Amino acid sequence: MQQAAMSDGQQRRRRHASRSLLAWYDRHRRVLPWRAPAHDIADPYRVWLSEIMLQQTVVKAVIPYFDSFTRRWPTLADLAAARDDEVMAAWAGLGYYSRARKLIACAKEVMERFDGRFPDDEAALLALPGIGPYTAAAISAIAFGRRAVVVDGNVERVIARLFRITTPLPAAKREIRERAADLTPAGRAGDYAQGMMDLGATICTPRRPACDRCPLMAMCEGGQAGDAEDFPRKTPKRTKPQRRGLVHVAFRGGDVLLTRRPPRGLLGGMVAFPSTPWTEPAAGDIQPPPQLVPLTHGKWHEVPGDVTHVFTHFTLSLTVWIAQIDGDTMAPADMWWSPISQLEEAGLPSLMQKVARHPHVVSWLRRQSVT
Structure with missing residues (x-):
């Protein structure tokens, strides 16, 4: 009897939560370029x-x-047919570049x-490059209307507070x-998933949540407790x-x-200024790449002010070296000379954009572009 009563309670809670959230979502949904109108797939x-x-x-x-991507590649077929370097360049600055490489692989595999159509169930989606449990659930619910438990960072915060x-x-x-699964309804799965995300992004925020405007306040244990x-x-x-x-x-x-x-590793496949491997500080003196040493015959000089960048698992400090090369010097193997005027279109990742914005580099760029 006790188990049956719990099951009835869970069902009532699910119906109440989904009705309240969907009613709120219909009124307050965020307008985003990838979203369809409410009730649509x-x-x-x-x-x-x-x-x-x-x-x-x-x-x-x-x-x-x-x-930018959808203007340039409006369909999956367009993206799958694009050159890899064009896609990587278009991604430059967005970060986490393994996503771009897997994006290309996934488009081609679909x-x-x-035949160019995404599968509609989570198991088949999970087998595609770059698609993990959250992404598979989100696509299944939002694009195909299937009941799926969609839990991102926003939803984690909402559920943790709802059940304290x-x-x-x-x-x-x-x-x-498990708690999120208890609340997820069978109907309007995509709208419910996006409603939970919107709730976390706009109401149940990390700091100063607007509990007085939350459609789930009546059932929120954290809100009722005031914490x-x-x-x-x-x-x-x-x-x-730290690495350097x-x-x-x-x-x-x-x-x-x-x-x-x-192609593999951090910033894999991205256009960059030549650099040494990124080592631990205890690795000793760092030597320049050997193919660059004969290029300048000792003309490299260090400029003050390191470029720092925070990756997921470490913080990197790069010391900048600059050199002026003779006008007829060939580029070393696997490198090329690119016009300074086209540097912004080269598709540099964020770290290398920071290098290009280094004050001494900017001064040299300006000096060379006008000579």
Whole structure:
């Protein structure tokens, strides 16, 4: 009898939560370029593209990239047919470049295996490059209307507060998912998933949640206790290790020396200034890449002010070296001379854009572009 009563209670809670949330979503939904109107099923290509871009990236940063991609490649077939270097260049600045490489691989695989149509169930979606459990659930719910448990960072925060889950993240993820599954309705699955995301993004925010405007306040244990802002609890983060390296900016008249990073690893396949490997500080003195040493015959000189960049697992400091190269010097193997005037179109990732904005590099760029 007790188990049956719990089941009835869960069903009532699910119906109440979904009705309240969907009514709120119909009135307050965010207008985003990848979204279909409420009650409609969205284009799978646009849902997939937006979800890949939104991984570890905020909506505000994604919107201009999404608009640019969909203007340039309006369909999956267009994207699958694009040159890899063009896609990587268009992605430059958005970060987490393995996403772009997997985006290309996924587009081609859907064209080859599924005749250009995304599969509509989570298991088949999970087998595609770059699609994990969250993304598979989001595509299944939003693009195909299937009931799926969609849990991103915003939803984690909402659920942790609704049920006042004291276990800290990441250990709480399993319990949060189970609670989210209890609330997820069968109908309007896509709208419900997006409503939960919107609730976390606009009402149930990390700081100063607007509990008085929350459609789920009546059932929120954190809100009723007055400590919603204390959830979700998190395990203290470890201090990120430090790495360092050298980055080399060489000029030859109106040109600057560029290379392409190896296809695997950080910034894989991206256009960059030549640099050394990124080592731990204890690795000793860092030597320039051997192919650059004969290029300048000792003309490299260090400029003050390192370029720092925070990656997911470490913080990087790059010391900048600059050199002026003779006008008839050939580029080393796997490098090329690119016009300074075209540097903004080269598709430099954020780290290399920081190098290009280094005050001494900017001074040299300006000096060379007018000579």
